[in-house]
Amino acid sequence: MSGHNRWSKIKRKKEAQGAAKGKLFSKVIKEITVAARMGGGDPAGNPRLRAAIDAAKEANMPQDNITRAVKKGTGELEGVSYEEVVYEGYGPAGVAMMVECLTDNRNRTAGDVRSSFSKGGGNLAAEGAVAWNFEKRGVVEVRPGPTEDRVTEAAIEAGAEDVVSLGADGFEVRTHPNDLHAVAASLEKTLKLGARRITFVAKETVRLADPDRARAVLKLVDALEDLEDVQSVHANFEIDDKLMEQLA
Structure with a gap:
């Protein structure tokens, strides 16, 4: 399967490596701030914040930036209201x-x-x-290497809903948004994972x-x-x- 997901992945790689990195950081910081404002600053009890922090780490954002964004969301530091x-x-x-x-x-x-x-x-x-035509889903990226059967077996054991092959780019494991981090925690025991996020998937x-x-x-x-x-x-x-x- 190819399409918007793969195109976005290609673009994210370019952003992380090039001059657009600052813009990528800005978007991630906004998401962390809003997620913390809406659900609190503890990622253990805030799935949206955990997904945003995962995205920040995937983009190699410094920990200090992540901490400041969380504190702006919780009101510990002054920040813009989005x-x-x-x-x-x-x-x-x-x-x-x-x-x-x-x-x-x-x-x-x-x-x-x-x-x-x-x-x-x-x-x-x-x-x-x-x-x-869209429904919210949690998505866990699985890096290339394992067979589809192996990924599918691990996904079933983790309680995921679907596995989508991205060809040379690996796989996407899809699940209910509330189950995203539990599924990722199970998958990472046997598979190398990439980004974890909550997204809209087309029907x-x-x-x-x-x-x-x-x-x-x-x-x-x-x-x-x-x-x-x-x-x-x-x-x-x-x-x-x-x-x-x-x-x-």
Whole structure:
């Protein structure tokens, strides 16, 4: 399986290695701050905060940055108050998109997201227009090496819901959001893991076989993810491995 998940993984690798690292850190710090504000500063009792801290460590963020972000969320340090907003829209070829944002200015964010959709050949949609096609899931990345049978067996034992092969990029183990960290703790006993996160997974997907359409969709995803207030973009497209390699 290829598509938005794989494209996002490719982009995260580039961000972690290049000049965009500062922007990646900024997004992760926002998420840690909001997670701590909403669920408290103890990651043991706050699944969202644990996932955010895992993402920070995966990006090699210094521990001091993580600690300061948590303290800003709990009010121990002064910080900006961010609001959570999710925008829904359609990209080229009818691809459905969910855009998660953290913002201190809703009007600015709405304008930026709307403009990106318009310039990218898509359009902002009404609330609920595409949300029905997505469900929240916990995702644990398994690094390449083990066979699919081995990963599946470990996932079943851990109580996971599904295993998705990412080809040369390894596997994704999917589970209920509340079970994310228990499943990851079980998996890491026998497997080498990557990032752990809570995300939106599409129920129905659109396969993009035409290079121009695929390129247009990926360009829109990149434009949205590059916006300061956008935390993540979730989309329901799939692209064959061969075409994805050409585009990447």
